[in-house]
Amino acid sequence: MRDDAFDMLRRMTRARVALGRSGDGLPTQAKLEFQMAHALARDAVWGKVNFDGIAEALAPREVIKVASAAPDRASYLRRPDLGRRLAACEASTLPSGPFDLVFIIADGLSADAVENHAADVVIATEARLAGLTIGPVVLASQARVALGDDVGTAMRACLVAVLVGERPGLSAADSLGVYLTLHPAPGLRDSARNCISNIHGHGLSADRAADKLAWLVREALRIGVTGIGLKEAAPNAAIETTTPTPQIIHHNTTGAHRHE
């Protein structure tokens, strides 16, 4: 064989194969590269989104900052229910619409995802949706996807698009997801949403994500449904419902999702 057999393995997959051995352990470089990937993911989870920077990027669009009922990051991680509700009195700060569409940028589980991609996706999507009444962009901290239901209700939004930081993996710590919901209302099931996931540098670009999202928005307004019903109407089955990543445990649609 001309090639080292291990080179062949490395070419076959993105997985961490043929890392080499120091006795029974990893060589130092492989050990530290793994630690760095995990460190980036941890920093993304615990990072605080610079919402002022995002507001600047979105200018001159109006933005409104809100907080969920989770007082801090540790509570947010322990109590998903708190991240799905607005903090007391927050609803009264929101304009009461009505709007065709409201964008909500939620920190979710990756500050990096939101800082790197969220404003780009909002701007690119808006450019594809001339003629719609779009509300101020809501910037939500310690927030999960279902917070959009509270916000959408208060703003009388026909549709909410929640842009949320996905749970970081070792290969991408800044992956953004978008969840679109028609007629948002508290207690809505996740199966009533459509999801576009994996928006990051090596995944879906902001422009491609905006293409998909704009199509979903117009189609949802036309046929009056999001979730499974809209997924089935999508061309090439390109649009997912709210289970973007396969799971070890095959949860039903109300189970734990990647963004949570």
Add this chain to the structure above:
Amino acid sequence: MTGGFRSRHRGETHVFDDLKTLLACASPRRSGDELAGVAADSAARRVAARMALAEVPLRRFLDEPLIPYESDEVTRLILDSHNAAAFAPVAALTVGELREWLMSWEADAERLAALAPGLTPEMVAAVSKLCGNGDLIAIAAKCKVVTRFRSTIGLPGRLSSRLQPNDPTDDPMAIAAGTLDGLLFGMGDAVIGINPATDNVEACIRLLTMLDELRLKFEVPTQSCVLSHVTTSIQAIEQGAPLDLVFQSIAGTEAANAGFGVTLALLAEAQEAALSLKRGTIGSNVMYFETGQGAALSADAHHGLDQQTVEARAYAVARAFSPLLVNTVVGFIGPEYLYDAKEIIRAGLEDHFCAKLLGVPMGCDVCYTNHAEADQDDMDDLALLLAAANVNFLIAVPGADDIMLNYQSLSHHDVMRLRHLLGRRPAPEFEAWLARMGLLDDSGRVPPLPGHAPAVARLIGQGARA
């Protein structure tokens, strides 16, 4: 004989309304029980609950089901299959006395195996709450649960592994690369098991066929599995796919299993279908189950039980189908159920302990997600503790990084190192195969070989063309 429980300590009386409240309050602190609102609200109340629990006669768990017999088929399974003769030696004991008996030298592998059909999940969950981590390890280490298909898993002195070469696109080349990487470390004697990115029959059959070709090419004495939904596996069998093991995620209540889209009848149908293929050469354990604390609560199907007790009930489901393999995916579910490494490690030891006492061939996916307070050092710790507890198998992923499911498990290195460190060997049939392939040295260890070594070049060169 309903009615509450009381525990008095230094003038303070703690009252627990019923058995499930007592069990929940006796559990070590964990985020999932707090999320469910069933945890003890103080450290003292937690220990007071254990004091009261220690006095509860084991019989009470037979008389007072935590979830009604009429409304839950898992409760019916547990009570209908309870073996009174096996239970007889401990029938007069309390939970506290059972712990002491389990710790005693009298309780050896043989007596523990004989007792297993007489124990219910609620009894073993209760006794686990009185055990420290060291107790959980020492007692579980005495249990022997051996299963067979093409390899023998669970023999003393052995530590098997599931090779998990997942790929986000189910690319056969990438999966082959991960598989070959693992085989070079001696992984895969429990199973070569893939979580498919797409759960449909065509994808399942494609992966099963590819794995079977690889196995036959090198005559590897192991079994493969594509971890699809049980209905997908049944369809694959009907279409003639080379399916060794049927996989399913299971939980401890009828409602939680409904959330997974399964019933006991459906599992029985799947087992029947897999048995009809007669693909096992040395045994007919054809089922593979995964479980994990928090699954029932996440489906809102926990009936007010604490997550460890309801998890133990899943093992009663498992043992009804004589599985080859069962493992808890302990840290996968996330910090709202197991917040940090302390909680993950404890849960891993509890799950292994409870399953082994019930006679279930338990392994573990020692793992965590990036939003949990844990890292690879914690996985090193849990893996070492479970190996000391004689866990049947551990899951191993290339470089510990599952690029499809986006979480971290153990690496091939980690499991191999545990074998070398503790003198544990792979399944005997698989060990003989490793020797034939030139992958073992004279001392039975897997030596580091360069990429141009004949054994490596042969395996990778031929395997990559499969």
